[in-house]
Amino acid sequence: MNRFWGFVVKEFLHIFRDYRTLLILFGMPAVQLILFGYVVTNEIKDARIAILDQSKDETTRKITEKITSSGYFRLDRNLHTYSEIEEAFKEGDIKLVIVFESNFTRKLERERQAHVQLIGDASDPNTANILVNYATGILNNYLRTRNAEAIPLQILPETRMMYNKELKGVFMFVPGLMAMLLMLISALMTSISITKEKELGTMELLLASPLRPMQIVVGKVFPYVFLAFINACIIILLGNIVFGVPVRGSVTLLLFENFLFISMALSLGVLISCLTNSQQLAMMISLVALMLPTILLSGFIFPVENMPKVLQWLCHIMPPMYFITIIKSIMLKGNGLFYIWKETLILVGFTLFFILLSVKKFKIRLA
């Protein structure tokens, strides 16, 4: 075993000497988490709106007050004519314009209905949609309180968002980030580290030495198991301390699933380095073939259920989707192995498959 440890020591030296990469590896989880936690958010806060109030009576004033005090909207300006609406959008900051028709209160009382126009800036369709929904919600709410005495029958929905009460986006991003970073470190870094050895010609030397091929591969992979694992812990801790993302399930199980996913990604990295001899190609394959699906086809950002069927099938042959499902299930729902054994088994299957394929490729190369 002395030989093997000599080899592992060398690998650690390579990693520690390249302090820039090391800095990126450990800085990345923090930066990414903060970026995703604060910047990439679906929540609306203080969106600028304009109001064209043609009545200026008691009701419209009350509604305006409700809207501006909701925290979602900030009144940027009052408009006076229709022609000013487009102008306001074009200037760029206004996301929503609310138009009250004239004689609002009177119409509401006499004809039992009055019109409000909600005009959204759909150059950003998601935001426009959300803003219109929020505004509609506030209007309905107002109507309900006003009708409270008049109408005897009413259905009052009381909503409760399970597992993520405040609908925080960061709850969704933590599992996704873990998948992305573990994939990056494990698959990308190992495939680069092995192909580097091939490019330098030192791989020949290692193979000509009494080290067994298996020892070389395991020795190469070994340090990255550590790095990836530390990174996973950093993400979980940061998520918990800074954003309050809970770990409701068993920590041991969570770490075990992380370890499983890391093994899967490492064997994928080994497989990539068996397929190519150049660092650059290994990097391209890892980035394009691994990172993109991990971000887009895993439920990280976009829910799998809403995709077209073909893309859904694609998602199902991508390991990250299962990992993200598992992590969400453990962290947010507090589930045990009983609920996620299927996904776990699939990850084990992927790992074995990649290892077998690598061994086969490796043997062909040697002959």
Add this chain to the structure above:
Amino acid sequence: MKKGSTDIIIVKDLVKKFGNFVANDHLSFEVKRGEIFGFLGANGAGKTTAIRILCGLSLPTSGDLSVAGYDVYSQREKIKQNIGYMSQKFSLYDDLTVFENIRFYAAIYGLSKKEIVQRADVLMKKLQLEEARNKLIRDIPLGWKQKLALSVAIIHDPKIVFLDEPTGGVDPITRRQFWEMIYEAARNGITVFVTTHYMDEAEYCDRLSIMVEGRIAALNTPLALREEYQAKNMNEVFLKLARAQTEEVA
């Protein structure tokens, strides 16, 4: 196979094919214990293919081969423990120090901690690298790197050392010093198997085999080869051989 005999490498009818391409066409030769055996040929003549097979890096298509008394098909692990190998690209790690490189190679050949420290000290003293002990390899001159690479390749006292074009891209003075090191290794009982395409270096070898298009075109001492082909130097011998071969093909 024949342990204790004077032949440390025995090759009989070595054939290596890549698809339809025949890289080694029925090679047969023996290398004696302690000699410096030169393996000459133009680029693409099949030198590297043969050396890779002898080092256990790839398997022959057919033929009987024994290296250091072990069979190339079934005892590759034993062979690897008994040989040293230095490839054309320098085999040291740029981002490790001189000492770390020595320690690494000594460790993967199974030397104990005590041996590693002892041999590293002796080696650095000999190469006058004591002050560079903790310098990164990328910061020391090419000539030193190369001498260090050879020393590292024989740090475990192998029976045979394979040098695959070890002097590529170095100045003549360093090449000279490098060959002095090769002689020293041979004096210490290590058999040296060296490939090169520098014809002047060929003169330093005890015996030479010249490969042309996958076959051994000639094999003898440098002196005997010069006489046989009535040439002033090895370069002429080589040109005559290569020309004869192309005429044959035509």
